[in-house]
Amino acid sequence: MTQTITAIDSFECPHGSGHMARCSTCAADAKCAGGDARKRWLNARAALSFAERFPRRYRDAHADHPTIVTWAEAYAADPVDLKSLLLVGPVGTGKTHQAYGAIRKAAACGRGITWQAVDFADFCAELRPSGKDPEGSLARYRDADLLLVDDLGAAKSSEWVEETTYRLINARYKDMRTTIFTTNLAPDRLASGLGDRIASRLVETCDLVPLLGSDRRRQA
Ligand SMILES: Nc1ncnc2c1ncn2[C@@H]1O[C@H](COP(=O)(O)OP(=O)(O)OP(=O)(O)O)[C@@H](O)[C@H]1O
Numbered sequence: 001m002t003q004t005i006t007a008i009d010s011f012e013c014p015h016g017s018g019h020m021a022r023c024s025t026c027a028a029d030a031k032c033a034g035g036d037a038r039k040r041w042l043n044a045r046a047a048l049s050f051a052e053r054f055p056r057r058y059r060d061a062h063a064d065h066p067t068i069v070t071w072a073e074a075y076a077a078d079p080v081d082l083k084s085l086l087l088v089g090p091v092g093t094g095k096t097h098q099a100y101g102a103i104r105k106a107a108a109c110g111r112g113i114t115w116q117a118v119d120f121a122d123f124c125a126e127l128r129p130s131g132k133d134p135e136g137s138l139a140r141y142r143d144a145d146l147l148l149v150d151d152l153g154a155a156k157s158s159e160w161v162e163e164t165t166y167r168l169i170n171a172r173y174k175d176m177r178t179t180i181f182t183t184n185l186a187p188d189r190l191a192s193g194l195g196d197r198i199a200s201r202l203v204e205t206c207d208l209v210p211l212l213g214s215d216r217r218r219q220a
């Protein structure tokens with residue numbers, strides 16, 4: 001059975017805690033109650049734990065770019081054979097906002113889709129051989145149904161970075177898993193910034209979405 005994860009703000013607590021899943025009275029009531037009241041509390045808990053996986057800044061992000069909305073709706077309906085997304089543009093044009101908005105729409109269909117999101121620079125740091133569990137981290141990102149790699153290319157380039165990124169991208173390429181990439185690299189700089197093998201796979205598997213305009217942070 002599929003169950004849509006409802007928006008977090010649909011579960012306001014009547015006891016003033018802000019959210020039903022954060023309220024001990026709501027939890028106690030739900031335990032005693034059966035049927036719809038209990039289901040509603042379980043839905044509230046699912047919505048909260050879903051929302052809490054988003055970075056706070058992007059927790060309320062909703063994709064409003066037409067191509068990205070269409071893509072996310074298509075993913076939610078049927079992710080098989082859907083192309084990955086490469087959101088490209090200068091600093092502050094809303095790439096990360098659109099990417100998290102797309103994940104919300106795509107993964108909230110409740111079909112048990114596993115998703116992960118990572119900043120590329122953090123990915124590189126986690127994968128360092130001296131890290132806690134580099135192979136475990138790689139497996140987590142490699143095997144997620146849907147992965148966001150934010151700011152691809154935003155780590156000091158080296159042979160090791162290129163090789164590690166290639167391992168991730170090539171594994172997902174072979175398994176035909178869907179990824180959302182964001183990057184500041186212009187399309188004609190992908191090969192020089194990431195290496196030709198990675199650029200070639202991105203070109204084949206991604207729909208390119210340019211996000212242009214001025215820096216929203218400076219406008220604010
Ligand atoms: N559609 C939108 N509606 C409201 N706020 C937005 C929207 N898009 C972006 N923002 C806000 O604008 C700021 C910049 O957006 P974001 O971080 O997504 O940019 P970016 O393109 O990822 O930047 P960078 O290249 O530096 O990573 C953020 O504060 C974000 O919350």
Ligand SMILES: [Mg+2]
Pocket residue numbers: 095096097150151182
């Ligand atoms: Mg960003």
